[in-house]
Amino acid sequence: MTQPDAVGSAEVGRPPESIAVVLASAGRPQLLGDVIEGLGRQTRQDFTLVVSTPDEASLPATPLPPGAVLVHDRGLAAQRNAGLAAVPHATHVFCFDDDAVVRADFIEQAMLFFDAHPHVVALTGRVLLDGAAAEEVPADVAAAELAASAATPGTGTWTPSRTLYGCNFAFRPPAVGGEVFDARLPLYSWLEDHDFARRLMRKGTLAIVDDCVIVHRGVKSGGRTAHVRLGYSQVMNPAYLHHKGSFPLWLTVHETVFRCGKNVVRSVVGQETQWRRERLRGNVRAARDVLRGRFTPERILDIPA
Secondary structure, eight states: OOOOEESSOOOSSOOSOOEEEEEEOSSOHHHHHHHHHHHTTOSOOOEEEEEEESSGGGSOSSOOOTTOEEEEOSSHHHHHHHHHHHOTTOSEEEEEOTTEEEOTTHHHHHHHHHHHOTTEEEEEEEEEEETTTSSOOOHHHHHHHHHHHHTSOOOOOEEEESOOOTTEEEEOGGGTTTOOOOTTSOTTOTTHHHHHHHHHTTTSEEEEEEEEEEEEOOOOTTSSOOHHHHHHHHHHHHHHHHHTTSSOHHHHHHHHHHHHHHHHHHTTSSTTHHHHHHHHHHHHHHHHHHHTTOOOGGGGGGSOO
């Protein structure tokens, strides 16, 4: 892991609360620039912004804000770990995807919630629209939905959770005993957020907080387009996480069967047949490795992109 390049100088005499926002992005400089610009409108600005990319080409054209920290690594889990290493004294860390549109009071509401619920070690927000589950959400639609939601008074409601949605979550590093993301899950690190959440559940309560609001645009560019690789991860990663003790068997079966079944059906009929067949090839390749007792999520690096 490379050392961070400090864009701004470190503060002297850290306050009791030290907030960091970690953004991990690869090959999507425009989206990264958009989320950084949006974070500049947060009602709380007392956070350290950490930008983690694999290379300079992934950075936006505009300079990073004053005081931001830049780190480099490759793969979502590794990039988030590089970001955490850059802010070792943070008491609260927020992680957002580069295609998340964050309501202006998200950090403020999350910090109020953490203060009021000391037993909660991590939270994830309310996703108004999720382009990852349907059609990509245009930027103007995301802005309009967030503006409309801000006009509604907060409810203060929350529910316990077993998951943290990777597009938006926050946690308290001192309360989770130095847990980091599993860097054995390379590239887009399929299920790294779910694995992280399962381990944090052993430390305390996870929460879905209604007053922390975002839109996840679900932009498809620059991401999971190496379908054989992704298909391999869809089978191998749940098996590996079960093997290491993070996932119970029921969750491993659920994560595997649903997606493999979808690939089987849609490889026969529909407009997705070509790339669904590629994912199915990856599924089969991973299944062979698992049956041989090989729990090797890193092997996607040996599969041509």
